[in-house]
């Protein structure tokens with residue numbers, strides 16, 4: 351089943367799923383309603399990111415019973431950024447839409463995105479006008495992150511924009527060439543360029559289940575974003591190192607002058623210790639920041655596949671024709 355290889359669908363909708371069994375029935379319902387309103391053929395690519403609940407079973411069943419749906423099951427939890435990548439790699443549509451499974455990105459907004467795409471924009475991202483059901487802490491830290499990011503990064507990464515977006519196949523082709531390990535998908539799409547535009551929407555609360563992004567993971571994503579798209583932390587280390595050294599030098603001068611001009615000079619090693627400590631601190635900071643980047647180099651040179659597909663359904667004609675479309679052959683993508 352699925353589309354013959356020659357007939358590519360007009361749209362692909364890519365959805366990463368991680369332990370979302372509670373929202374899936376509602377998600378399918380909303381997607382079906384959305385697809386009725388979309389002109390042109392649509393495929394929905396459901397990527398299971400190593401869920402431990404019943405999500406993969408539900409998704410696979412859907413892909414087998416409905417030719418518009420396709421299923422990719424990753425071999426473990428690779429994280430949302432890589433799950434999205436797996437789906438984007440499999441998408442064949444002329445325009446590809448990325449959205450979350452939890453219906454925080456209302457599917458109806460996709461129709462507006464399509465309108466902009468038809469006007470000729472290659473990337474249409476959705477800017478959150480409001481965000482329902484998010485803690486004040488998350489809103490404040492997100493705002494701070496976007497501010498910092500726009501100050502430090504060389505490419506303009508739009509503020510208050512998540513991964514919910516439509517991407518033309520031309521822009522997607524470039525994205526597919528970018529095989530970096532530490533991914534910040536929204537930043538990568540900003541880097542790609544082309545004609546980009548925004549539409550605004552009110553972000554809903556999660557339809558069911560709970561967020562899969564604890565603070566620790568969010569911090570990691572933020573650091574990834576900063577380090578991948580800016581070398582400002584490295585430059586900051588340099589300036590701070592220079593500042594601290596200059597301070598140490600001036601302080602040394604001050605000590606010498608005091609020694610020469612005044613008699614109530616207190617001999618002691620406190621001053622030495624202060625200078626040494628400052629220098630040590632500066633060194634450590636610099637080393638730490640270099641470590642961040644070297645860690646990344648280390649990660650990149652390993653050239654591991656970004657994700658591993660363990661099974662799939664509805665993906666290709668040949669697969670669907672085989673006795674079991676949930677085949678066990680591991681498909682690897684580098």
Ligand code: UDP
Pocket residue numbers: 365366367368369370399427428429430433449450451452454560561562563
């Ligand atoms: N997700 C995923 N892998 C993960 C974490 C999340 O595929 O390791 C998916 C999740 O199922 C959802 C989307 O990424 O479709 C966004 O996650 P979530 O709604 O938990 O994030 P939030 O909206 O709270 O930022």
Ligand code: MG
Pocket residue numbers: 450452454556561
């Ligand atoms: Mg969510």
